[in-house]
Amino acid sequence: MTQAIKINNLKYTYDDKDTVFDDFNLEINAGQWLALVGHNGSGKSTLAKLILGLIEADNGTITVFGEQLRIDTVHHVREQIGMVFQNPDNQFVGATVADDVAFGLENKEMPSSDMPNVIDEALTIVGMQDFKDREPHMLSGGQKQRVALASVLALQPKIIILDEATAMLDPDGRATVMATLQGLKQRFGSELTLITITHDMNEAMLADRVVVINDGQLILDGAPSEVFSQYDVMHHNGLELPFVGELAVRLDPKPDGYLDERELIKWLSDLKK
Numbered sequence: 001m002t003q004a005i006k007i008n009n010l011k012y013t014y015d016d017k018d019t020v021f022d023d024f025n026l027e028i029n030a031g032q033w034l035a036l037v038g039h040n041g042s043g044k045s046t047l048a049k050l051i052l053g054l055i056e057a058d059n060g061t062i063t064v065f066g067e068q069l070r071i072d073t074v075h076h077v078r079e080q081i082g083m084v085f086q087n088p089d090n091q092f093v094g095a096t097v098a099d100d101v102a103f104g105l106e107n108k109e110m111p112s113s114d115m116p117n118v119i120d121e122a123l124t125i126v127g128m129q130d131f132k133d134r135e136p137h138m139l140s141g142g143q144k145q146r147v148a149l150a151s152v153l154a155l156q157p158k159i160i161i162l163d164e165a166t167a168m169l170d171p172d173g174r175a176t177v178m179a180t181l182q183g184l185k186q187r188f189g190s191e192l193t194l195i196t197i198t199h200d201m202n203e204a205m206l207a208d209r210v211v212v213i214n215d216g217q218l219i220l221d222g223a224p225s226e227v228f229s230q231y232d233v234m235h236h237n238g239l240e241l242p243f244v245g246e247l248a249v250r251l252d253p254k255p256d257g258y259l260d261e262r263e264l265i266k267w268l269s270d271l272k273k
């Protein structure tokens, strides 16, 4: 199994006083969709910044596809990682959707004759091809985030990090972005590693793996059903379960372990028999 990211013995302190990570370790396999969760201030965005080389670790190593992040490798490492941020309105530079996707390609010095195909393909993947001549600020929040994803996809990253990319969206917008991510996973398989930083446990449910951090410490790490069966640990760390999990722990009798929506419905209907 190819390793996308390996973080070893990571230490990071802001301004020599606020230690966020001390001996933090994490390995992420290529093609995995990892949801990184933790309450406010637990270190999620700091970890994303460290992986992107926007800030430098005080100690330890971060290796991306076998290449250790250092001052002389940061540019190459960063080329392999796409980032989508929280605020859809802060991510646009182009006058039209197509211009916006083109911007990153121009920076990469792609010949302009190659661009239309690449732009069309990226917009098609996120279902925004019919909007390519629209002005970005006229789109809905969910559409904006899908264009932001297209801009990232056009650069063919091996890893995409979404830092609370759905936090400012309405339920429809959230659903379309999450469906787009599920589509990416199906389309790219082991060629694309996804890291979604989120406060929304219903979204984290869709990932292959959920990692819970608190104060820079890894608290839980496993498949969503494993992590969300740890109700007490989640609550102790200021986190809720996905809706069905919160519902299940309030039932009497309650099911053993975490059940997803379909399993919970079956469990309830069996109970009635």
Ligand SMILES: Nc1ncnc2c1ncn2[C@@H]1O[C@H](COP(=O)(O)OP(=O)(O)OP(=O)(O)O)[C@@H](O)[C@H]1O
Residues within 6 Å of the ligand: 014, 015, 018, 020, 038, 039, 040, 041, 042, 043, 044, 045, 046, 047
């Ligand atoms: N630029 C900064 N300077 C100093 N301290 C910072 C800075 N950015 C973050 N911190 C501190 O580092 C810790 C981790 O912050 P971080 O933003 O990584 O958490 P987070 O899990 O992403 O939080 P949230 O869910 O609120 O976005 C917090 O204690 C925060 O106050």
